[in-house]
Amino acid sequence: MNIVTPRDAFLAAFSLHPAGVAVVTAVLNDGTPVGFTATSLASFSAEPPRATVNIARHASSYPALTVGAPALVHFLAENQVDVARVMAGNHAQRFDGDHWSPDEAGLPRIRDVRALLTGRVVSVTEFGDNATVIIEVEDGSTATDCAPLVYVERRFHSVGDVLPG
Amino acid sequence: MNIVTPRDAFLAAFSLHPAGVAVVTAVLNDGTPVGFTATSLASFSAEPPRATVNIARHASSYPALTVGAPALVHFLAENQVDVARVMAGNHAQRFDGDHWSPDEAGLPRIRDVRALLTGRVVSVTEFGDNATVIIEVEDGSTATDCAPLVYVERRFHSVGDVLPG
Numbered sequence: 001m002n003i004v005t006p007r008d009a010f011l012a013a014f015s016l017h018p019a020g021v022a023v024v025t026a027v028l029n030d031g032t033p034v035g036f037t038a039t040s041l042a043s044f045s046a047e048p049p050r051a052t053v054n055i056a057r058h059a060s061s062y063p064a065l066t067v068g069a070p071a072l073v074h075f076l077a078e079n080q081v082d083v084a085r086v087m088a089g090n091h092a093q094r095f096d097g098d099h100w101s102p103d104e105a106g107l108p109r110i111r112d113v114r115a116l117l118t119g120r121v122v123s124v125t126e127f128g129d130n131a132t133v134i135i136e137v138e139d140g141s142t143a144t145d146c147a148p149l150v151y152v153e154r155r156f157h158s159v160g161d162v163l164p165g
Numbered sequence: 166m167n168i169v170t171p172r173d174a175f176l177a178a179f180s181l182h183p184a185g186v187a188v189v190t191a192v193l194n195d196g197t198p199v200g201f202t203a204t205s206l207a208s209f210s211a212e213p214p215r216a217t218v219n220i221a222r223h224a225s226s227y228p229a230l231t232v233g234a235p236a237l238v239h240f241l242a243e244n245q246v247d248v249a250r251v252m253a254g255n256h257a258q259r260f261d262g263d264h265w266s267p268d269e270a271g272l273p274r275i276r277d278v279r280a281l282l283t284g285r286v287v288s289v290t291e292f293g294d295n296a297t298v299i300i301e302v303e304d305g306s307t308a309t310d311c312a313p314l315v316y317v318e319r320r321f322h323s324v325g326d327v328l329p330g
Contacts (some may be wrong), residue, residue: 009305
């Protein structure tokens with residue numbers, strides 16, 4: 001079907017587009033934990049290991065993501081829909097609960113994730129009201145005993161069968 | 166488990182991270198069609214409607230993605246694993262076959278996709294050997310009679326069940 005406005009076309013297409021679910025966390029200058037659920041996390045380069053994430057400049061986490069700042073990238077598992085929702089909800093309540101604890105550097109670490117990358121912001125490019133942040137990875141770990149989480153058509157899903165071809 | 170190098174940690178984490186599968190196409194100055202399979206496509210802003218995609222600066226499509234250039238973004242369906250593979254393979258063979266045809270503007274349009282967005286490059290930010298390209302959407306269409314395609318753990322998958330919570 002054809003859709004009327006560019007914005008409607010964009011929203012309809014991206015609603016149909018599956019995405020993994022990540023949570024990016026950092027701290028403000030005063031040590032306050034901040035973070036957000038991100039479906040825009042993407043690989044940027046493997047050598048050196050860098051990822052991008054898009055964020056609104058008015059977002060509560062944005063002031064923490066300055067060049068040089070440490071950040072954590074968490075890859076959520078199928079059983080962490082609740083964490084995805086909390087970290088996408090009211091920013092004043094994102095750290096209410098026991099889904100996180102401070103790591104050795106004081107950064108908010110989400111518990112029981114599928115993979116964790118620790119790194120540092122190396123670039124922030126603003127364009128209009130939004131920005132692309134590049135995080136360079138310094139360390140990380142993975143857990144293989146949990147399944148991936150996918151967001152598509154405005155709902156959380158498990159991953160289905162391997163496709164032939 | 167802990168992983169030895171930052172690069173290994175990065176590759177292991179992103180291998181576990183599900184992604185929708187898109188194909189971005191454009192044309193070189195002489196009209197030659199170019200394009201690539203992208204798992205880095207992400208929403209940047211809805212107002213105005215803009216998406217990001219990451220690309221290596223040495224990629225065959227990169228010279229076509231200059232500011233102002235028209236581009237197409239295709240969202241692949243579950244039955245298009247073959248298209249995903251062709252458009253990720255040898256760049257000299259990506260347009261061998263009947264999986265595409267030129268659109269009214271001469272851009273290579275992939276057939277039977279789940280969603281199509283037409284737009285224009287509005288920003289290219291280079292960082293090291295890679296770049297983030299922002300495409301602003303001008304028009305689009307979606308098809309609802311096909312299922313989404315997910316890439317995770319180095320394989321193509323269908324989307325599974327809706328998760329509670």
